[in-house]
Amino acid sequence: MMGDILRSDSDGVILKNPNIASMKEDVLYHISLSSGTHDLKEMFGDIRFVCMGGTPKRMEGFAHFIQKELNIKLPTGTVLEDISRHSYRYSMFKIGPVLSISHGMGIPSVSIMLHEVIKLIYHAQCKDVTFIRIGTCGGIGLPGGSLVITEEAVDGLMHPYLELHVLGKMVQRPAILDSEVAKEIKSLANEKFPHYKTVLGRTMCTYDFYEGKFY
Secondary structure, three states: OEEEEEEOEOOEOOOOOOOHHHOOOOEEHHHOEEOOOOOHHHHHOOOOEEEEEOOHHHHHHHHHHHHHHOOOOOOOOOOOOOOOHHHOOOOEEEEOOEEEEEOOOOHHHHHHHHHHHHHHHHHOOOOOOEEEEEEOOOOOOOOOOOEEEEEEEEOOOOOOEEEEEEOOEEEEEEOOOOHHHHHHHHHHHHHHOOOOOEEEEEEEOOOOOOOOOOO
């Protein structure tokens, strides 16, 4: 299992696109939300954790797990709802301060989701939000069932950055993770799950499930 960790700061999310602040409406198409038709601050302003995983069922199950762990009681007559069900692409569940969302498979799918969820966090004016990816992966040099907490993400050539084309130019975006969050999670895992082997390690991310990940 692995967790890839990102955190916003106490001032909230700062977007690199200066045009978003002046837009009349920002349509978050792939998660079926819009700043023009939804009160995103009212709906999501209390979010502190964004937890992501590959499949809708996994993240629905995680939302139920969080509901139980935090002892959150839903209002009478309501159920946990897939907020993004009408997008037919991602599934998203909100339970208290936690957003549980599926991201599909591969870097392109994760990138689309992150673009829109980060803008959602921006419009909701959330502060000090921690992003964590939870999931399974293959491992090298570790026994099956180990818990790996990512301290560095690399591409298929073991470079610690994401390389992609942006507006006709090749751009390298460094994979910088929050080391303090990783250490905190490892400390909690050692305390709560001493029967698991828990380590800090690298995670390889590629564009392809089969050919791309074999180094």
